[in-house]
Amino acid sequence: MTMPSSDPQGSPLKTGSDIATSLDAHLAQPAVILPTGPGRPSHRMPEGPELHLASQFVNEACRELVFGGCVEKSPVSRNPEVPFESSAYSISALARGKELRLTLSPLPGARPPREPLALVFRFGMTGSFQLVPSDALPPHAHLRFYTAPPGPRLALCFVDIRRFGRWDLGGEWQPGRGPCVLLEYEQFRENVLRNLADKTFDQPICEALLDQRFFNGIGNYLRAEILYRLRIPPFEKARTVLEALQQRRPSPELTLSQKIRAKLQNPDLLELCHSVPKEVVQLGGSWTPGTQRTLHLQTRPLQGHEGHREAFLNRLQPRCPRGPASTRTQKLPQSLTQGRGGGDQHPQAAAEPERPRLTPHPWSLRGP
Numbered sequence: 001m002t003m004p005s006s007d008p009q010g011s012p013l014k015t016g017s018d019i020a021t022s023l024d025a026h027l028a029q030p031a032v033i034l035p036t037g038p039g040r041p042s043h044r045m046p047e048g049p050e051l052h053l054a055s056q057f058v059n060e061a062c063r064e065l066v067f068g069g070c071v072e073k074s075p076v077s078r079n080p081e082v083p084f085e086s087s088a089y090s091i092s093a094l095a096r097g098k099e100l101r102l103t104l105s106p107l108p109g110a111r112p113p114r115e116p117l118a119l120v121f122r123f124g125m126t127g128s129f130q131l132v133p134s135d136a137l138p139p140h141a142h143l144r145f146y147t148a149p150p151g152p153r154l155a156l157c158f159v160d161i162r163r164f165g166r167w168d169l170g171g172e173w174q175p176g177r178g179p180c181v182l183l184e185y186e187q188f189r190e191n192v193l194r195n196l197a198d199k200t201f202d203q204p205i206c207e208a209l210l211d212q213r214f215f216n217g218i219g220n221y222l223r224a225e226i227l228y229r230l231r232i233p234p235f236e237k238a239r240t241v242l243e244a245l246q247q248r249r250p251s252p253e254l255t256l257s258q259k260i261r262a263k264l265q266n267p268d269l270l271e272l273c274h275s276v277p278k279e280v281v282q283l284g285g286s287w288t289p290g291t292q293r294t295l296h297l298q299t300r301p302l303q304g305h306e307g308h309r310e311a312f313l314n315r316l317q318p319r320c321p322r323g324p325a326s327t328r329t330q331k332l333p334q335s336l337t338q339g340r341g342g343g344d345q346h347p348q349a350a351a352e353p354e355r356p357r358l359t360p361h362p363w364s365l366r367g368p
Contacts, residue, residue: 182277
């Protein structure tokens, strides 16, 4: 069979040795594997921006590649088999919130003739895509798409160390997820403000921000940054915070440029749910190579809420185990009693300078 020489847009397709020269460039930027420091690779839990960056990576890395053969699944993965085989097909990606759709499209003249197949991925805690040589597959590569011969064979791999990631056949977005905070801002804002009567908004704002029915794409580090920028206490009732936005209207006396400037200088919570993920995408992820800068600082001083740390710790105290009365009373750790006027302090600890109070953000995860 004659291999197609161009894609539908007319761009030449690379096969064989043509792709060998660009392989190093592809491997130098693996998708959403974000080191936390020199020589210490780790997987940061993917959120909306990381899924968006992963789709960009797949589109850029695979734009001029021709894939062929069967899709190979790891035997240890519990995800479904992918019943797709073609002598020549292309791969494209589209992200929406915390989901990514991968489309396998047979090229003209490919055998056997068949329709395109779409898969929707949810990355869980450690999912990512990598393009690697087929003889050097990374560990935990649970789904593999191989390039067609001739020339060096490559593999686009879905890598997931903890195996919480999922893929579904059919290409349908998961029912119940709201509009994407990154790509569908107007629909996202309307969906939240129209449904404030929902019981989700009876919860603290730190919990409501994880509900993907309304905040599709927001996760732990994004909510921490958003609430810090607005100085919103995490346990404030979500409805109380959001109802104020319904009354927010710019003054009719302002010009258009003044309205835009005011919006940029004083964004509300829903606007930051859109703009902060955009900042992450512009940074190329939540970590920038060559620096130690991170966009998301999980704990920072928050002026005017000196008692907030104690309130948070009290909520997290485990219940005392049942037993004799003498064993029910449990003292707080010495580190927590300092500064509260209780407990004897170690002389060494007393000599240390008092640390600034921090707004904690170790909130429980709410799923992928």
